[in-house]
Amino acid sequence: MRRVTRTFASIALLACAACGSSSSGSGFTPPGPDGSTGDATTVNDGAAMADGATDGGVIGFGDGSTNTSGLDVEPSTLQTITVNAGQTTPHVTFKATNDGVPAAVAWGVDRGNIGTIAAGPSTSADFVPSGTTGGLVDVIASVGTGDGGTTTVKRQVFVKVTSNQNGPNGTTAEQGQTATSQGQLSAGGGVGGVGGSGLGTAVTGASTLKALQSPAGDAGNPGLSFLYPYDKTVWPRGMIAPLLMWTWATNDADAIQITLQTTSGSFAWTGIFGRPTILGQTGGPFVNHPIPQDVWDMATNSAGGQTPSGQPDQLTVGIVVARGGVGYGPVTETWNVAPALLTGTVYYNSYGTQLVKNWTSTDSQGHPVGAAILGVRSGDTAPTLVVGVNSPLNGSGIPTDDSGCRVCHVVSSRGKWLLTQSEQGTPGDGQSYLYDLTQANPQASAVTLASQGTFAWAAMVSDGTYALTNSIDPSSTNPALTNASSGSATSSFWQFGAAPAQGTITGLPAGVAAGYPSYAPDDKYVAYVDATGSTNDVKGPIVVASYDAAGHTFSNPATLVSPQSGQRVGYPFFLPNDTGLLFETEVRASTSDSVMVTRNGARSELWWVNTTATPQPVALASLNGKGYLPLGPNNHGGSTASDPQDSYSESGQDDTTLNYEPTILPVAEGGYAWVVFTSRRMYGNALQSVPYQSWPPSYDTTSLAQATVKKLWVAAIDLNAAPGTDPSHPAFYLPAQEILAGNSRGFWVLDPCKPDGQACQSGDQCCDGYCEPNGDGGALICSNTPPSCSGVTDKCATAADCCDSTNTCVDGFCTQGSQ
Numbered sequence: 001m002r003r004v005t006r007t008f009a010s011i012a013l014l015a016c017a018a019c020g021s022s023s024s025g026s027g028f029t030p031p032g033p034d035g036s037t038g039d040a041t042t043v044n045d046g047a048a049m050a051d052g053a054t055d056g057g058v059i060g061f062g063d064g065s066t067n068t069s070g071l072d073v074e075p076s077t078l079q080t081i082t083v084n085a086g087q088t089t090p091h092v093t094f095k096a097t098n099d100g101v102p103a104a105v106a107w108g109v110d111r112g113n114i115g116t117i118a119a120g121p122s123t124s125a126d127f128v129p130s131g132t133t134g135g136l137v138d139v140i141a142s143v144g145t146g147d148g149g150t151t152t153v154k155r156q157v158f159v160k161v162t163s164n165q166n167g168p169n170g171t172t173a174e175q176g177q178t179a180t181s182q183g184q185l186s187a188g189g190g191v192g193g194v195g196g197s198g199l200g201t202a203v204t205g206a207s208t209l210k211a212l213q214s215p216a217g218d219a220g221n222p223g224l225s226f227l228y229p230y231d232k233t234v235w236p237r238g239m240i241a242p243l244l245m246w247t248w249a250t251n252d253a254d255a256i257q258i259t260l261q262t263t264s265g266s267f268a269w270t271g272i273f274g275r276p277t278i279l280g281q282t283g284g285p286f287v288n289h290p291i292p293q294d295v296w297d298m299a300t301n302s303a304g305g306q307t308p309s310g311q312p313d314q315l316t317v318g319i320v321v322a323r324g325g326v327g328y329g330p331v332t333e334t335w336n337v338a339p340a341l342l343t344g345t346v347y348y349n350s351y352g353t354q355l356v357k358n359w360t361s362t363d364s365q366g367h368p369v370g371a372a373i374l375g376v377r378s379g380d381t382a383p384t385l386v387v388g389v390n391s392p393l394n395g396s397g398i399p400t401d402d403s404g405c406r407v408c409h410v411v412s413s414r415g416k417w418l419l420t421q422s423e424q425g426t427p428g429d430g431q432s433y434l435y436d437l438t439q440a441n442p443q444a445s446a447v448t449l450a451s452q453g454t455f456a457w458a459a460m461v462s463d464g465t466y467a468l469t470n471s472i473d474p475s476s477t478n479p480a481l482t483n484a485s486s487g488s489a490t491s492s493f494w495q496f497g498a499a500p501a502q503g504t505i506t507g508l509p510a511g512v513a514a515g516y517p518s519y520a521p522d523d524k525y526v527a528y529v530d531a532t533g534s535t536n537d538v539k540g541p542i543v544v545a546s547y548d549a550a551g552h553t554f555s556n557p558a559t560l561v562s563p564q565s566g567q568r569v570g571y572p573f574f575l576p577n578d579t580g581l582l583f584e585t586e587v588r589a590s591t592s593d594s595v596m597v598t599r600n601g602a603r604s605e606l607w608w609v610n611t612t613a614t615p616q617p618v619a620l621a622s623l624n625g626k627g628y629l630p631l632g633p634n635n636h637g638g639s640t641a642s643d644p645q646d647s648y649s650e651s652g653q654d655d656t657t658l659n660y661e662p663t664i665l666p667v668a669e670g671g672y673a674w675v676v677f678t679s680r681r682m683y684g685n686a687l688q689s690v691p692y693q694s695w696p697p698s699y700d701t702t703s704l705a706q707a708t709v710k711k712l713w714v715a716a717i718d719l720n721a722a723p724g725t726d727p728s729h730p731a732f733y734l735p736a737q738e739i740l741a742g743n744s745r746g747f748w749v750l751d752p753c754k755p756d757g758q759a760c761q762s763g764d765q766c767c768d769g770y771c772e773p774n775g776d777g778g779a780l781i782c783s784n785t786p787p788s789c790s791g792v793t794d795k796c797a798t799a800a801d802c803c804d805s806t807n808t809c810v811d812g813f814c815t816q817g818s819q
Contacts, residue, residue, distance in 0.1 A: 071105070071151045072097050073141045078156050078308055083129045085163035085269075085298060092127040092157050096141050103143060110138040110791040110803040112780075113301060114159050127157050134161035134266030134302040135313070138803060140789070158308055161298060163269045167202025173293035174199060176381060177241070179278040186704040188382025189736040194243040195686040196288040200273030203255045207325040212257040212272060215320045215327030222328045224248040224321060227630050228684035230730035231333040232622070234716035235315075236670060237304070238341040238378055240735035241296035244319060245288040245684030247630070248328065252285040253321040259330075260291070260299045263314045267302035269295050287685050291317075304337035304670070306804065312336065336729075338670025338716060339792060341761065343378040346676060346734060347386060347418060347437075348712055348746035349407045350374045352696040353738055355383075358391040358404030358423075363701040368398050371405045373420055374743075376736045383738050386442055387420055387435055406433070408456050408474050408745075413521050413666040415749035417464030417496070418442065425452040427479040432456065434496060437749065449500055453482035454492065459517035459526060462666070466552060467494045468505075468526060471513035471535050476593045487536040489513055491528075493552070507554030508545060515540065516596075520574040521666035523549040527560070527572035527581055537594040539563060542572050542583060544611065561609050561617050569607075570596045571661050573675075576668040579720060580610045580727075582675055585619070587657055591647050596660075598678055598710065598744060599692055601648040603657035606677060608717070608727065616724035623715040623728035625656040629681060634690040636682040643690045655681035658691055664717075665748045671815065672716040676734065678744040679713045683733055687711070694742035701740060710742040754782045762793035764813045769795025790814045 079092045094117075096105040104121040114137040115129040127139055137159065142152045168174045179191045179198035191198040203209055218224060227245040235242075244258065253275070260269045275286045291299075303315040315337055320329035349371075352363070356370035363369055372388025388406040391399035402423030409420035418435040425431030430453035436445035449455055457470040457480075471489040473479050483489040491514040493505045505512065513535050514528035526547050530540040545557035561583065563569045568586040575582070583606070590602040598604075605624050609617040621627070631637035637654030658680035665674040680691040687709045693699055694708040712734040721727030737743045753767040754760055759781060760771040766782030771794075774781045789803040790796045794814050799807060802814035809815070 070098055071103065071141070071143055071153050072100075073105075073139075073153045073155050076155060078158060079127075080158045080160065081129065082160045082162060083131055083134075085131060085161050087131045088128050091129075092139075093124055094127065094139055094141070094155060095124040096143075096153075097123075098143065105141040105143045108140045108142075108787070110140065110789070111135065111305070115157065129159050129161075131161065132298055132301070134159045134262070134298075135264075135305040136266075136307055140803070156308070158264075158266070160265050161267050161302060163295065163298070164271070165269075165292075165295075166272045167274070168199045169292070169294075171294050173297075177290050177293060179276060182278065182281055185278070185282070186702070186707070186740055188738065189376075189380075190686070190739040192243075192290050192293065193240040193381030193736040194290060194733065195683070195739050196243040196245070196290060197276040197278050197282075197284065197286070198290065199292065200256065200276045200286070200289060203272050203274045205254075208255050208274075208322050209272070211322040211325050211327035212255060212320050213327075215322075215329050218328060219326070220328075222248040222250050224319075224328045224331050225630075226319075226331060226333055227632075227682075228686075229333065229335070229732055230625075230628055232335070232730055233333075233732055234336045234338055234672060234729040235300060235732065236338045236340050236342040236674070236716075237300045238343055239296075239300075239732075240379070240381065241291040241293045242732065242735075243288055243290050243684065243686065244317070245686060246319060246321065246331070247287070247685065248321065250323050250328075251287065253287070253323050255322045256286075256289050257320040257322075257327075257330075258289070258291065259316075259318040260295065261316050261318075262299070262303045263311065263316070264307040264309070266305070266307070266313055267299050267315075269299065271295065300337050303335075304339045306806070338672050340670030340672075342665075342669060342674065344415075344748055344750045345378070346376045346712065346737075346746045346748050347373055347409070347411050348376070348737065349409065349744045350383075350738055351407070351694060351742040351744075352701045352708070353385075353388075353741045354701070355385045355738070356388045356390055356404065357393065357397070358388065358399050358402060359696070360391075360399050360402055361697045362398060363696045364698060365700045365702070367700070367702055368393075369696045369701050371407045373406055373409055373418065374738060376734060376746075380736050382736055386437075387418060387433075389443065408478070408480060409747075410457055410460060411437070411747035411749055412460045412464030413462040413519075414464070415752070417460060419455055419458060419460065419464075419467070421456050421480055427453050427482060427485075429456065429474075429478050429480040430454075430482070434500075438752070447500075451500075451502070453480065455494075456480035457516065458494075459514075459519050459528070460496075461519050461523045461547075461549065462521060465496055466503075467496060468492075468514055468517050468519075468528075469494065470515060470517055471531055472515040472529070472538055472595050473535075475595060475597045475599075481535075484535045487534050489535045490532075491517070495552075503552065505554065506552075508557055514543075516570045516572065518571075518573050519547065520578050521576055522578065523547060525574065525578060526554065527574065529570050529572070530559075538568055538570065538596065542569055542581070542609075544572075544581070560611070560615050561607075568596050573662050573664045575608075575664060575673050575717065575719065576666060577719060579612050580608050582606060582608050582620070582662045582664060582717070584660055584662060588648075598660045598680065599694065601643075601692065602660075603653065604660050605657055606659050606662050606675075606728075608721075610721075610723040613723050618724055618726055620715075620717075620728035621726050623675070623677075623717075623731055624659050625681065625730070628730065629655045630684075632682045632685075632688050634688055636688065636691065641690050643692045655679075655691070659713075661745050663745070663747050666750065668719055671719065672729075673719055674748065675715050675717055675728075676746040676748050677713055677715070677731075678746075679711065679731070680709050681713075682709060683711060687739075696742075704740065707740045708742045710744060712737055712743050712746045756782045756784055758782050763790070763795055764793045769813070 177192035432455035515531040517528035715731035718727035768784035772783035
């Protein structure tokens with residue numbers, strides 16, 4: 001992730017480590033012509049790179065000239081090897097000559113997660129596959145020319161990783177995906193962080209195995225199809241493995257066969273699993289199954305990379321299910337994998353959380369509940385309590401007041417400050433607190449802000465030092481802001497610090513009421529809904545204004561989007577490169593609110609609008625689910641059910657208009673922007689309760705069968721899309737969020753960069769931009785030593801610094817484009 005300074009938060013990308021080499025580049029000093037090492041000029045100084053495919057290589061010199069004699073490396077043609085997962089054989093031996101004489105050269109690779117090579121100098125070296133990642137890797141040989149220049153030759157190896165399994169393989173990752181008690185099904189984020197029944201058992205029956213291997217298609221019309229994930233989803237690397245969910249007329253299975261295959265063949269896996277043991281306790285049908293986590297990591301780290309043909313290396317998943325000795329399927333989906341490892345924490349509102357008790361209202365069965373800010377850390381399978389405390393409890397364990405509640409919140413884009421509200425103050429919910437998320441215990445860092453009824457959903461600049469306040473109450477029953485309910489609230493401008501101080505708004509209209517404001521990640525712009533004079537019945541347009549971070553002034557406010565008749569717009573959020581805004585369009589208002597909410601019948605879509613030409617607002621049809629979201633029970637487009645608030649009709653409605661409150665990762669990764677949003681859509685067959693059921697007093701918050709579908713989802717957005725087009729892709733469920741609770745308004749905060757000497761996976765995790773071996777073949781650590789050339793995720797000044805000529809230099813790091 002783009003780490004600009006040591007204090008900026010960030011997200012990591014793909015590990016590109018090499019034994020004796022840079023994690024992405026060569027990471028070596030070329031030897032001189034006599035085999036000694038010295039101060040030779042690296043390829044980044046203008047040396048041309050060889051394509052290394054069939055022509056014996058082009059020799060590059062430090063002055064930028066080329067020659068076809070001199071340094072040569074054999075074999076010169078593309079080498080393809082097939083590796084069993086977990087193995088490090090076979091090897092490929094490369095030999096270097098200079099004018100036909102064996103030459104001691106320095107060796108390196110550009111993608112060390114695929115394989116490594118000893119740094120040398122030596123006349124020959126073995127490329128050793130990692131056994132965990134497939135794909136195309138460049139082997140780089142370099143030698144000094146004696147005049148201060150460098151000669152470099154590049155050769156390529158294509159690694160194919162294959163694997164098969166029958167039942168869990170016993171690894172720690174797969175043990176965490178296996179349910180042994182019913183309590184695991186509803187604890188934290190559910191089994192493996194994604195819910196469902198977990199991994200199944202090994203299959204031994206000959207007839208079942210034959211049925212899986214020789215399916216009869218859809219004979220008997222079982223209607224087998226995926227419920228989740230969705231076809232054409234774009235996945236980042238580093239995520240928890242998804243839960244595969246399917247539907248068919250038989251509604252139960254004896255076994256499933258799952259296949260994962262990349263387009264190029266860089267990865268291929270087949271897994272066979274019987275009914276999960278836990279179903280013997282629950283009596284439920286076998287209708288979902290996770291992809292094993294270790295397999296998912298190998299598959300996604302292999303997919304999305306460069307291929308010998310130059311074509312995108314997509315990932316196809318297929319399933320065959322068996323019942324009664326008959327196999328059905330296969331059905332398949334094809335996904336793109338972004339070459340980006342997304343890490344960090346998503347901070348979100350939770351209503352009905354089991355982690356804290358601070359509401360006087362109990363659920364329908366008398367269970368105490370809580371409301372708090374929780375955090376989902378990448379790689380975890382359950383959230384943690386970040387902000388929110390227990391209220392005093394009576395003798396029955398029920399809170400006596402709501403003082404411990406902490407919900408309506410915003411987070412500064414660099415990840416330091418969290419601003420949130422409590423069930424205190426005047427007006428109600430008016431007391432605000434500022435927390436330092438960089439502290440080991442954010443709760444203990446609380447600063448109580450003296451001005452009540454001011455800061456709910458304020459927009460903070462990237463480092464959280466200044467804020468433009470919001471002027472719209474979160475809902476009609478949450479009067480968080482002074483005068484908002486009367487329609488006369490106005491915005492104010494504040495400097496935060498030891499003693500927050502109010503400043504003057506300069507450059508915006510006098511008395512402006514900025515609704516749902518947000519700053520661009522680079523602090524150059526602010527966007528808001530103009531609610532001036534009508535903060536209790538919001539129908540205003542989205543306005544964008546320039547912001548001078550040095551002078552703390554605004555200028556040039558201009559209307560970007562005006563709502564159509566009968567609609568509202570809100571929650572504008574900038575794309576990382578400022579080329580567009582995402583926003584929510586409310587297509588049907590709530591039965592009880594005149595501001596934008598997610599409840600009581602409110603239906604919304606997410607849209608975007610370009611900022612670089614004449615504005616052309618467009619619905620994000622792929623993100624919203626148009627044309628592919630499955631229909632289901634309980635008003636999810638299928639059979640009907642009574643909602644908790646039933647004074648509206650759901651006739652003709654489906655899940656494509658149940659999307660709300662977008663926020664965006666502050667930086668682009670893998671060629672995409674990443675949006676986090678609230679949705680009430682069905683989560684396959686794991687969560688199918690009525691869409692608006694999320695008010696804890698109306699249901700049993702401890703029952704998985706009644707768990708609310710109000711959850712967080714993530715989707716990829718293409719950067720630099722043409723105005724008037726849809727740049728979105730189908731969304732995926734955010735793993736590890738509390739499966740029983742109602743979750744909303746997530747802010748993805750990036751990991752801080754790592755100083756030199758700390759363990760790393762890729763250069764962009766490091767404050768100085770390079771991830772190097774700690775000695776020849778040592779573990780990868782952050783380093784300030786530049787490699788000979790920069791691979792994917794390594795630091796760069798221009799694209800010419802990147803080992804791969806197809807890379808671009810984005811935000812200071814070599815980046816592979818989107819597929």
